[in-house]
Amino acid sequence: MTRRYRSPFNGKRFIGNNNTNEVHDLDNEKTSCKIDQIKDEHVVTFSPDTHSEAKKKGFDNCAYCIGNSNY
C-alpha cells in the first residue's frame, strides 16, 4: 500500500477518483480505499499535488485515508 509509479498515478500522493468524486492520500492508504479497483480512466492527479488543490477541484475526502468526508 503505497504510491504507484506507473501511469496514470505517476508517483503522486493525492489521487482523485472522478467516478466517486473522492480524493485519496496514498501516503496513508487503507485497504478500504480499494485504490487498485479504480479504473485508470477514473484516476485524476493534481497539480500541485496537494490536498487543498483536490478540494479546490471539488473532490470529497476519502473517509478512510483522509477522513472528514462530507457524506
Ligand SMILES: [Zn+2]
Ligand atoms: Zn482513501
